Amino acid sequence: MEQLLNGRFEYEVPHLLLSETEVALTLDEGQNFRGELNIGAEDGRRVKGIVTTDHQRIVLAKNQFQGTASTIEYGVDTSGLKAGDEICGNITVSSNLEERCVRVHVSIAGKTMNISGQEIHSLADFVHLASHDFGAAYRFFVKKEFARLLQKEAPEQMALYQGLSHKPVTFQHLEEFLVALGQKEPVMLSAEQPEKTVLTVDQPRKETLYLYKNTWATSAWKSRCRETFWKWKRKSSLQKISSEASTVWNTLSIRRKSGTAAITAELRCVRENRSFALNWK
Structure with missing residues (x-):
C-alpha cells in the first residue's frame, strides 16, 4: 500500500528469507530451549510483518517486526513433559512480501544419568558400568530412571525387571537380570x-x-x-x-x-x- 501511494509499481516481489525453515530438537526432561529466527528480504529491502505460533509450548518474545534485518526470539517450554513426549508446531511469519512457516519438532528424552563418572544413555552403557563398578550399577538398577531406560531400550524385558525388582533387591537380582538378558555369562x-x-x-x-x-x-x-x-x-x-x-x-x-x-x-x-x-x- 505504501508503495502504491508513492507511485511505485513492482510486479516481481523478492522472497522473504528466514535463517531456518525447520527446527528439530531432542531435549531432556525439564530442559527448555531458546532460539532465534532471523528475518530479511532477498534484496535487502525493509520488511515488516507479524509472527504467530500454533502451539502453546512454542513461545514468542514478540509478535511484530520491522526493518531490513529483524530477529525474533522464541522458546520451547517442556515443563511437565516426560520421556517419549513430543511437541509439533509451526511458527508462521506473515510479511508485506509473503508468508512462510517454520516447522518445529521437539522430542523429549530421559535425563542423562551420570553414574561414577560415566554417562548412561543405553543398556550397553549400563552393562559396561556393571562390569567396572557393580555397586554403582546396582544403585542405578533400583531407581525409576533405570525402568524408564529399559522401557525405551527393551520394553519386552519389563516383565523380567518387575519380577526381579521387588524389595528387597540384592546384588544377585542384578546378576540374574544381566544373565537373563544375555549380557554376561553365568558365574562358574x-x-x-x-x-x-x-x-x-x-x-x-x-x-x-x-x-x-x-x-x-x-x-x-x-x-x-x-x-x-x-x-x-x-x-x-x-x-x-x-x-x-x-x-x-x-x-x-x-x-x-x-x-x-x-x-x-x-x-x-x-x-x-x-x-x-x-x-x-
Whole structure:
C-alpha cells in the first residue's frame, strides 16, 4: 500500500528469507530451549510483518517486526513433559512480501544419568558400568530412571525387571537380570585344589583355599565346616570382583589334633552351588 501511494509499481516481489525453515530438537526432561529466527528480504529491502505460533509450548518474545534485518526470539517450554513426549508446531511469519512457516519438532528424552563418572544413555552403557563398578550399577538398577531406560531400550524385558525388582533387591537380582538378558555369562566356580590330603597333623596349622570365578560379578559366598574343631577365618564374604578371572579365598585352621576329619567348604554363588573338600589325616 505504501508503495502504491508513492507511485511505485513492482510486479516481481523478492522472497522473504528466514535463517531456518525447520527446527528439530531432542531435549531432556525439564530442559527448555531458546532460539532465534532471523528475518530479511532477498534484496535487502525493509520488511515488516507479524509472527504467530500454533502451539502453546512454542513461545514468542514478540509478535511484530520491522526493518531490513529483524530477529525474533522464541522458546520451547517442556515443563511437565516426560520421556517419549513430543511437541509439533509451526511458527508462521506473515510479511508485506509473503508468508512462510517454520516447522518445529521437539522430542523429549530421559535425563542423562551420570553414574561414577560415566554417562548412561543405553543398556550397553549400563552393562559396561556393571562390569567396572557393580555397586554403582546396582544403585542405578533400583531407581525409576533405570525402568524408564529399559522401557525405551527393551520394553519386552519389563516383565523380567518387575519380577526381579521387588524389595528387597540384592546384588544377585542384578546378576540374574544381566544373565537373563544375555549380557554376561553365568558365574562358574572352580578350585585350585578341590581335594587335599595332609598327613601327620600334630599341631595347629593353617591352609588357604583358592577359588576361581570365570567372569566378572559381585556375589556372596558362605562356608561351613562339618567338624567343630575346624575354624574358618571368614565364614562369609561379599567379593566385588570385576576381572575376567578372579580369586576368592578363605583360611581355615585346626584347633586340636584329630585322627581323620573332612572339611567341606560350601560356596553359594549365583546359579551354582559347589563343594570343595579338604581331607586331613
